[in-house]
Amino acid sequence: MSVQKSWSELQTMARACRIVVEALDALEAAAVPGVSTKEMDRIAREHIERAGARPAFLGYRGYPATLCISVNEEVVHGIPGPRKLREGDVVGLDLGCIVDGFFGDAARTVAVGRAGECAHRLMKVTRESLLAGIDVCRPGKRVGDIGHAVQTHAEGHGYSVVREFVGHGIGTSLHEEPQVPNYGPPGRRERLVPGMCLAIEPMVNVGGPEVEVLSDGWTAITRDRSLSAHFELSVAVTPFGPWILSEPYPYEQAEAANA
Amino acid sequence: MPEAGRETLEVEGTVREALPNALFRVELAAGARTAVTAHVAGESSLLRLRPGDPVVVEIAPYDAGRGRIVRRR
Numbered sequence: 299m300s301v302q303k304s305w306s307e308l309q310t311m312a313r314a315c316r317i318v319v320e321a322l323d324a325l326e327a328a329a330v331p332g333v334s335t336k337e338m339d340r341i342a343r344e345h346i347e348r349a350g351a352r353p354a355f356l357g358y359r360g361y362p363a364t365l366c367i368s369v370n371e372e373v374v375h376g377i378p379g380p381r382k383l384r385e386g387d388v389v390g391l392d393l394g395c396i397v398d399g400f401f402g403d404a405a406r407t408v409a410v411g412r413a414g415e416c417a418h419r420l421m422k423v424t425r426e427s428l429l430a431g432i433d434v435c436r437p438g439k440r441v442g443d444i445g446h447a448v449q450t451h452a453e454g455h456g457y458s459v460v461r462e463f464v465g466h467g468i469g470t471s472l473h474e475e476p477q478v479p480n481y482g483p484p485g486r487r488e489r490l491v492p493g494m495c496l497a498i499e500p501m502v503n504v505g506g507p508e509v510e511v512l513s514d515g516w517t518a519i520t521r522d523r524s525l526s527a528h529f530e531l532s533v534a535v536t537p538f539g540p541w542i543l544s545e546p547y548p549y550e551q552a553e554a555a556n557a
Numbered sequence: 558m559p560e561a562g563r564e565t566l567e568v569e570g571t572v573r574e575a576l577p578n579a580l581f582r583v584e585l586a587a588g589a590r591t592a593v594t595a596h597v598a599g600e601s602s603l604l605r606l607r608p609g610d611p612v613v614v615e616i617a618p619y620d621a622g623r624g625r626i627v628r629r630r
Binding site: 354355358361366374375392394403405461462463464465466472473477479499501528530 | 558559560561562
């Protein structure tokens, strides 16, 4: 059972999530040919610290950086280093921060310079899969409904969904109960209740769903070396529906009408 | 940052013994554990398993001694 957050706790979560998304905006703008992944990590860290937050990934289970940066066939957990981004690369940017003890976590995949149509289609479908998953975050639905919505959308476009890594509850730690797989039958797993916060994060491959982890213990790549994309947002379940925590609270009017 | 999922493993085995309460002792074809106590997954045709029947067992990583017979093979 995941912890239900109070209204004021959700406000703090929202602050954390907004800082992450603003940093992702800056990173997206900085992802040009020639920039090293290490440099991207520095930008991420500076942005988070300037906003008065702390990096959430740095030191998490020994992870050595602020940013996870996963290029092309890398799925998630790519460690920043000397590698330079090149024109046409598809780059997953995954970032988290801590504000007053609460975690924000988000990711997106961007193209460096001009990428092929195949890459843009993958990114578009992965993002849509995330939004399809978010849309079912309503009280009474179940965690399995989220995975089912994500999987149906991604596989409907001929892609595959990674099984080995899953979304998660989020709050006073980075990974809380419940796990949120991006696949599986609807109507199963935990029931969604208001105040629950979930990080939903489809990882979608052009080829097969299998991944392997490199010898650095972190970097996950597609086994068939096909292109992979990853989008993530932290979402709160409210009585009115999903609240993407990095965006303004969308139900002011609904609440007023209800009162 | 995605979390490593707690995946179940599917392994092949052979029924060695029928136990009470629709449990079976299943010998595994490979792996560190050689045998698990397994219950059947729903399907009633699985209840009529006999010693020697080849099956596929699902094992949760946090209790490697127990399994769930998913299907015949």
